[in-house]
Amino acid sequence: MSSASIVSGAATIVRRSARNVVRVASTSAKVEVNHHEENSKSDIHKNESGRAKKKLKVSAESTTLANNTSQPEHIAYTTTVEETSTTKTRKKTARTKEIPLPSPCAYPPRPTNEWKIGAHISAAGGVENAILNASTVRANAFALFLKSQRKWTSPPLKDTSIALFKDRMKEFGYESRHVIPHGSYLINLGNPDSDKRAKSYECFLDDLKRCEQLGLTLYNFHPGSTVGQCTTQESIKHIATCLNEAHRATHSVITVLENMAGAGNIIGSKLSELRDIIDLVEDKTRVGVCIDTCHVFAAGYAIRSEAGWEAMLQEFDEMIGLKYLLAMHINDSKTPLGSKKDRHENIGLGNIGIQAFKRIVTDQRTRDIPLILETPGFEKVDVWTKEIEVLNRISAAELQVRHRDKDQRQQKQEDEDELNELDDVPLLGGGSEEEELRRYADEIKRAVEQSQKGAKGSGKLASGGMKRKRKDDDEEEECDHSDEE
Numbered sequence: 001m002s003s004a005s006i007v008s009g010a011a012t013i014v015r016r017s018a019r020n021v022v023r024v025a026s027t028s029a030k031v032e033v034n035h036h037e038e039n040s041k042s043d044i045h046k047n048e049s050g051r052a053k054k055k056l057k058v059s060a061e062s063t064t065l066a067n068n069t070s071q072p073e074h075i076a077y078t079t080t081v082e083e084t085s086t087t088k089t090r091k092k093t094a095r096t097k098e099i100p101l102p103s104p105c106a107y108p109p110r111p112t113n114e115w116k117i118g119a120h121i122s123a124a125g126g127v128e129n130a131i132l133n134a135s136t137v138r139a140n141a142f143a144l145f146l147k148s149q150r151k152w153t154s155p156p157l158k159d160t161s162i163a164l165f166k167d168r169m170k171e172f173g174y175e176s177r178h179v180i181p182h183g184s185y186l187i188n189l190g191n192p193d194s195d196k197r198a199k200s201y202e203c204f205l206d207d208l209k210r211c212e213q214l215g216l217t218l219y220n221f222h223p224g225s226t227v228g229q230c231t232t233q234e235s236i237k238h239i240a241t242c243l244n245e246a247h248r249a250t251h252s253v254i255t256v257l258e259n260m261a262g263a264g265n266i267i268g269s270k271l272s273e274l275r276d277i278i279d280l281v282e283d284k285t286r287v288g289v290c291i292d293t294c295h296v297f298a299a300g301y302a303i304r305s306e307a308g309w310e311a312m313l314q315e316f317d318e319m320i321g322l323k324y325l326l327a328m329h330i331n332d333s334k335t336p337l338g339s340k341k342d343r344h345e346n347i348g349l350g351n352i353g354i355q356a357f358k359r360i361v362t363d364q365r366t367r368d369i370p371l372i373l374e375t376p377g378f379e380k381v382d383v384w385t386k387e388i389e390v391l392n393r394i395s396a397a398e399l400q401v402r403h404r405d406k407d408q409r410q411q412k413q414e415d416e417d418e419l420n421e422l423d424d425v426p427l428l429g430g431g432s433e434e435e436e437l438r439r440y441a442d443e444i445k446r447a448v449e450q451s452q453k454g455a456k457g458s459g460k461l462a463s464g465g466m467k468r469k470r471k472d473d474d475e476e477e478e479c480d481h482s483d484e485e
């Protein structure tokens with residue numbers, strides 16, 4: 001826990017070690033500052049000009065983000081600075097605040113890998129925090145909610161959040177095509193009730209506008225449900241009509257349909273249903289697909305085996321076209337093939353198995369798209385950190401084997417260049433492939449057990465994590481990635 005010392009309520013907030021600052025014009029008497037730094041020392045200095053006649057009340061919350069002995073320790077805290085007038089009310093004037101950007105140097109380095117492995121990360125406290133949280137777990141891609149996923153309306157994004165988000169994207173080296181916000185769970189564009197559908201559409205459009213405000217290009221959502229009140233094809237038409245309207249009302253964001261597990265009246269468990277929606281979308285450049293491994297397995301696609309994975313992708317290519325595959329949710333499944341149940345499990349600990357994930361993190365068709373974990377995290381970062389590390393190691397190890405097998409000289413040179421980029425990924429050695437993969441799965445299992453026990457020193461995200469909750473208005477139990485507000 002750091003102590004933030006406030007000397008004055010003057011307009012400029014400076015941090016000694018800040019390499020970068022973002023200037024935010026503010027007329028408000030309240031400013032929220034989020035900053036991270038390596039050694040938990042933060043000083044908010046007095047402005048030199050210091051004509052302050054106001055006292056500041058400071059409340060700070062601190063949460064340890066990562067606590068892996070091999071990494072530096074990081075402290076994340078939110079400091080709320082409130083001005084309390086103790087003298088005459090002064091006329092508030094527009095002024096400039098300098099908010100320090102946390103340095104990426106204070107975070108563990110992320111693995112270099114063309115397979116962009118990440119997680120659905122908390123954006124509690126502001127969307128800009130998602131970037132810090134993604135860095136904490138060494139994610140090269142991430143998903144987030146842009147507002148409360150269980151409320152119809154939310155306050156607009158703050159200008160400070162937008163500015164910080166954009167700055168941090170650059171500073172931390174994330175590209176928008178590797179970031180995929182997840183839509184609100186309330187949205188059902190397939191609802192035959194026109195009033196309810198209109199309400200969903202407003203919420204959906206608001207999300208798309210948020211993406212564009214943040215400079216994000218992808219947005220992932222659940223297609224919808226007939227709610228038992230119309231045919232699948234009617235529902236599909238409603239979804240496509242909403243998409244066409246939303247595309248006209250926005251500029252560039254790509255709406256990415258997620259495949260579903262297949263319970264009840266939910267649309268999207270069959271690839272043919274996703275194709276039918278896309279067929280009705282007028283601007284095909286504004287639509288894509290995100291394949292969730294748990295959902296596709298629960299829907300009956302046997303991706304556990306190589307033959308099953310190939311068959312699913314072949315069907316995808318023939319029916320939809322691989323160019324539409326813009327993201328994946330990589331989750332193992334607690335329930336068996338074809339169960340139609342949406343129960344995510346940690347990688348390698350479920351019915352899909354780690355071998356299937358090895359295939360995914362080395363398949364050319366899934367390269368350079370966000371591969372997002374939505375696995376149980378027990379509100380700690382340790383599990384996602386471990387899953388991301390293991391998947392990157394498996395990916396690197398497999399690529400090394402493939403490169404070794406090639407014998408053309410020129411090819412070898414190219415490979416060496418590429419391998420050098422993967423040097424920072426530690427590899428497990430020895431044993432058969434099966435044994436090696438089992439060891440990887442065991443590593444994840446241990447991380448899960450420790451987190452479940454609430455082991456001392458397990459890192460925790462700034463706020464929230466992933467939880468599951470039964471959806472009231474539908475038969476399917478949905479995965480939920482709650483960001484507590």
Ligand SMILES: [Zn+2]
Nearest residue numbers: 182221222258
């Ligand atoms: Zn989803």
Ligand SMILES: [Zn+2]
Nearest residue numbers: 294342478479
């Ligand atoms: Zn799910």
